[in-house]
Amino acid sequence: MAQHLTGVFIPQCDADGNYKPVQCSGSTGYCWCVNSMGQEVAGTKNPPGRPPSNCVAAAPPKTKCEQERDSAIAKGMPGVFIPECDADGNYKPVQCSGSTGYCWCVNNMGQQIAGTNTPPGQPQPNCVAAACPKTKCQQERDNAMVKHLTGSFIPQCDMQGNYNPLQCWGSTGYCWCVDSTGQQTAGTKTPPGHPPPNC
Template identity: 45%
Template sequence: MRLLSQTLCLCLVLAVCHTAPPNLDVMLKDQPENHKPCHQHKDKVKGKSPGGQPMPGAFVPQCNEHGHYEPLQCHGSTGHCWCVDSRGEERAGTRKGPGSGKPNCDVPDQPENHKPCWQYKDKVKGKSPGGQPMAGAFVPQCNEHGHYEPLQCHGSTGHCWCVDSLGEERGGTRKGPECGKPNCDVQGNVTEDTRRESCSQAPLDAVTSVNHNKTLAFRGDNYMQIDQQSCDGWRAFPIVDSFKDLHGNVTAAFSYTGQLHLIKGEQVFVYTYNGEQFELVEGFPKPLKDELGINGPLDAAFVCGEESVLHVIKGKQMFDVELTATPRGVVGEVPLPFHKLDAATCSLKGITVFVGPEHFKYTSPMNLAFSRISPIPHKTSLKMFGCSH
């Protein structure tokens, strides 16, 4: 009886041993495949080419021993590294290129509303198929926390500028590719008018140049100017501060024999420029009809180079006024292909016509008058003022 009892106990022990649950490693090893997302991803990549080997340059995810994604992922071909979540989705703003080290994947994500730059970047990428930005689109530079880098540069235009914490451009900081990059550690002393006016989508009222190196653009109560011989960029000022007796809303502008002619309604104001300030010529303003032999209102006026013919645009007509004649008057008239334009100017590069937020390029007044096919439109805020939008 005692021998039988011992035998039964031994059998019971053996049974318990055989029915004990396997260790944790064995349990994880035997998980269903749908619980091993990284292994599935990896097998899918391998299955896309003959022989079960990944295609050259394809990204193969790094998995842990349990079939889950490693928090840090690196692309062997490009050298980029980034952090991922448990589903293998890239954590925004963690990607680093070769030579930039590897991101710290132990840092937790911030709420999305605390990552304004990443949000904007994702929005730009989402506007085109494949999640890649459209050619020429501006993609902001973000820091590792999803905030805007103080210095932003446009890869297509080469312009660089400084921004605030909201990504808004700091007025007067934009520099073209030939002028280097602005120092964003300096707060600058330009007004809010500069940022607002240069990046506005509102039409320009008039555009002209002074002494071939200073360009002036008028809009409402302000005007902007840029000196082609400096790298200071555009600056905006109230018209009333620089032009005596003139109070905004210039309707047309042109330069002739070193003098700046500004037309407002039915009056002409003429100024000289001494390199520092504009001075009103004695006897002005004068009635438009008396000075140029034409009635207003005008849409635009320009003189090309050293010519003496003023081209005046009213509605769909362009009138030619001979400035050397006494008295001055209209000597020619041709129709234009535009229903309505806002401003026009002539430089060594040809004629620029401004219509709404865009402008068009023509080689000569005759090319403008007889062209029946509109040239490629250019966005004024981007191409002329270098704004990012």
């Protein structure tokens, strides 16, 4: 409104300061539905003279992040933490408190991931690594590799971090099958020089 530009679109807000579900352009006469971020809901734009779409049905329900964010904003209390949501309404992996300057990683439920809290002035935490904790197989493999013991068994993990069904001990030549927890399947151990078992 401060720009005083003729024909510019002026968003309509409700009594709580949120976007009204139906937005209309006074200059063009077009109306459309918007989500809680004010973004147009695809397929809801109507030309002048036609009643606006049923925006209650068109607008998806608010996500947990959007609800918490809107609730925190509505309180209007200085220093209150306001969650940051992405365009899809999910929690952003890094959350920061504007009042304290601390940043931390959260999971998809908005819960803080332990050990990621960083004070003001420090680089933001690496939430990609924090959000993907290592699997049991990856932990065992990494522990075995760190020890650098010649001839020790190193578990083999797949791309998702699960145990490969076939495990082989490089220094002994033995191979065997394992279940999803890495436990050896009875009767599958084959000695060196023999074909590995069909896991």
